[in-house]
Amino acid sequence: MSQPQDFIYLSPPHMSGREQHYIQEAFDLNWITSAGANITGFEQELGGYLGMHVAAISSGTAALHLALLALGIGPGDEVFCSTFTFVATANPILYVGATPVFIDSEPTTWNLCPSALEDALKDRVQKGKLPKALILVHLYGMPAQMKEIQEITARYGVPIIEDAAEALGSRYQGQLAGTFGIISAFSFNGNKIITTSGGGALVSADAKLVEHAKWLATQAKEHTPYYHHTTLGYNYRLSNISAGIGRGQLEVLEERVQQKRTVFQNYKRLLEDVQEIEWLPEPEGFFSNRWLTCITLKKGSSLTPEQLRLKLLEGLIEARPLWQPMHRQPLYHGAAYYGGGVADDLFARGLCLPSGSSLSLADQERVVREIKGAF
């Protein structure tokens, strides 16, 4: 739906101006579809940045689906998953016919709680079954507590699939998010820190896994001159046009990270005197791309997040609730859950503020005025 011109969106696409150049090249060579120099270029450039092998995929969700398939996960298997996330993190578990087990957050990073993870693993061992993988999300760009989580999963021999869809450019102890897991997924959907209009990537240090994922993503065609198939495949590759947009966006990734971080710092400074607002801190050793600036309202606040959201909307400003935890979704009714209600509390008290990397200071001051007015 179209909005008035001065409507402030949550996180709109922000072009660098270089995208057209790559798209024009694709048109000039008539490489419009699922092969071409932009795809290989995008894979190499993103791979160079991450120091990993990359497969360009049609969406982040499809990349997660392929990750589970590449690890051979299927019916009868259990997969652990962060409960506090967007539904696309969990749905691929159902696509492959496996069973999700949801794990709560901790309050420091809002991501997977190591002690809830440990409790869950102990309990599953007693029930006689270990999960085949853990899908770990770095929500809103904040890295999870990797050291503690890796120590636990290594002890139980459970591989980590990172959902780094929101965390491109974020770091934990200097290491980029999306380079910890056996396989990781990124998203380049329109509202992410960089976009390909729609798209994703599957990433791994293991070149064979990435090759296998590319093969699954191109209908699993056997290496014969005719069309011969022994495995169920998918049509999951990114188009050469979309990859061209991605190349133009990758050129400004570090700039976008700095812009998102500035948006966060501005909000924090300008709203300093609003006592009812709390901020997600960045602990020592953590570096968030601050994809979205999220706040929580203190217990006993004079406004609910929903009241604040509606006030902002009256001022032509888009704010959004935090993700509703997966164990609260009717879709996942009955799924096992381990935790103490941290994600529930965040959902009840949280709100995402407009955080576009192109948000002007003047527009941000308008948001701040509306927030102060609401309180």
Ligand SMILES: *Cc1c(COP(=O)(O)O)cnc(C)c1O
């Ligand atoms: C956006 C997102 C996805 C899905 O990515 P698409 O490219 O939209 O399929 C997965 N997980 C998280 C946490 C996301 O934010």
